[in-house]
Amino acid sequence: MKKNHWLTALIGIIAMLFLVAGCGSNSSASGSSKGGKVTLGFSQLGAESQWRTANTKSVQSAAKKNKKINMKFSDAQQKQENQISAIRNFIQQGVDVIAVAPVVETGWETVLKEAKDANIPVILVDRMIKGKNVDDLYSAWIGSDFTKEGRKAGDWLATYMKKQNKASEKLNIAYLQGTTGASAQVGRTKGFAEVAKTHSNWDIIEKQSGNFTREEGKEVMEAFMKSSGDKINVLVSENDDMTMGAIQAIQEAGKTPGKDITIISFDATNDGLQAILDGKMNADIECNPMSGNDVMKTAIALKEGKKVQKKVYVHESLFDIDNAKKNMPRPY
Numbered sequence: 001m002k003k004n005h006w007l008t009a010l011i012g013i014i015a016m017l018f019l020v021a022g023c024g025s026n027s028s029a030s031g032s033s034k035g036g037k038v039t040l041g042f043s044q045l046g047a048e049s050q051w052r053t054a055n056t057k058s059v060q061s062a063a064k065k066n067k068k069i070n071m072k073f074s075d076a077q078q079k080q081e082n083q084i085s086a087i088r089n090f091i092q093q094g095v096d097v098i099a100v101a102p103v104v105e106t107g108w109e110t111v112l113k114e115a116k117d118a119n120i121p122v123i124l125v126d127r128m129i130k131g132k133n134v135d136d137l138y139s140a141w142i143g144s145d146f147t148k149e150g151r152k153a154g155d156w157l158a159t160y161m162k163k164q165n166k167a168s169e170k171l172n173i174a175y176l177q178g179t180t181g182a183s184a185q186v187g188r189t190k191g192f193a194e195v196a197k198t199h200s201n202w203d204i205i206e207k208q209s210g211n212f213t214r215e216e217g218k219e220v221m222e223a224f225m226k227s228s229g230d231k232i233n234v235l236v237s238e239n240d241d242m243t244m245g246a247i248q249a250i251q252e253a254g255k256t257p258g259k260d261i262t263i264i265s266f267d268a269t270n271d272g273l274q275a276i277l278d279g280k281m282n283a284d285i286e287c288n289p290m291s292g293n294d295v296m297k298t299a300i301a302l303k304e305g306k307k308v309q310k311k312v313y314v315h316e317s318l319f320d321i322d323n324a325k326k327n328m329p330r331p332y
C-alpha cells in the first residue's frame with residue numbers, strides 16, 4: 001500500500017473510533033458521567049390546582065438550572081390515557097429517565113413494564129401507584145404521605161373541639177374529595193376516616209369528589225348546602241382550590257365560613273393561609289410541591305447507575321391561626 005493510502009486508512013479508523021465513542025456516551029448507562037446530558041421525560045398529570053402549578057414550576061426550574069439535565073415536558077390534562085401516550089413517546093424517543101406524577105393509582109403495569117423492558121428507569125413524583133408487583137416497575141418515588149395528612153386533619157379537629165370544651169358536640173361533616181382514585185384522595189380520605197371512627201359523635205353526612213378544582217369544589221359544596229346546609233358544621237376539603245370554591249358557596253348560602261362551618265383544607269397555599277388570617281378557614285395541612293431538585297438529583301443518579309433511595313417523603317407541616325402569619329408569604 002502506498003504511503004498516502006496508509007494515511008487515509010488511518011484517518012478512517014480514527015474517525016470510526018470517535019463515532020463509536022460518541023454513540024456510547026448517548027446511550028450507555030453512565031452517559032452523564034461521560035459528559036453527556038441526562039434526557040428526562042416528565043409526564044405531569046395536569047394543571048388542576050395552584051399546588052400543581054407550583055410543582056410544575058419546581059420541576060421545570062430545577063431542570064433549567066441543572067446543567068446535566070435536558071427535560072422534555074408533557075401535560076396530561078388530568079387524563080391517564082394522555083400520560084400513558086406521553087410515557088410511550090418518551091420510550092420511543094429513547095429518553096434516559098422517565099418521571100411521572102400519576103393521576104390515579106391503578107392501571108400502570110403495562111406501560112411501566114414497557115419502560116422497564118426498554119431499560120428506562122422510572123421516578124414517581126407526588127402520587128403513588130398500586131397494583132400487582134408495581135414496586136418492581138419504578139426505581140424511586142418522591143412525594144407525600146397522604147394518609148398521614150388525612151390523620152393530621154382529624155387530629156387537628158379533635159384538639160380544636162377539645163380546646164373549646166366542645167369535644168362531645170355532634171359534628172356533621174361534609175367531605176370534599178379530590179380526584180377519585182388518586183393516591184392523594186385515597187390516602188387523605190383513609191387517614192381522616194381512621195380518626196373519625198374513633199369519635200362516636202362525628203358523622204360524615206356528605207362526601208363527594210370535586211376533582212381538586214375550584215369550579216367543581218364550588219359546585220359540589222352548593223349541592224351539599226342545598227341538601228344539608230342546616231346541619232353541616234364541619235367541612236374537610238382535600239385541597240385549597242376546592243376549598244376556595246366551597247367558601248364562596250357557603251357564603252352564597254348565607255353562612256359564615258370558619259365560624260358556622262369549621263373548615264380544614266390541604267396544600268397550604270398562599271390563598272389557604274390568607275383565608276386562615278381572614279377567619280374563613282381554620283386549618284391547612286401542608287402538601288409540599290417543591291420536589292424539583294430531588295427529582296433532578298435522582299434522575300442523574302439513576303442514569304449514572306447509582307443506587308437511590310426507593311421512597312423519599314417530602315417535609316410537611318400544618319398551619320392554623322397560631323402560625324399562619326409568621327409563615328407567609330408562602331412559595332406557592
Ligand code: AHR
Pocket residue numbers: 048049050051052126127184212238239240241266267287
Ligand atoms: O397530589 C397532590 C394534590 O394534587 C394536591 O393536594 C392538589 O392540590 C393537587 O391537585
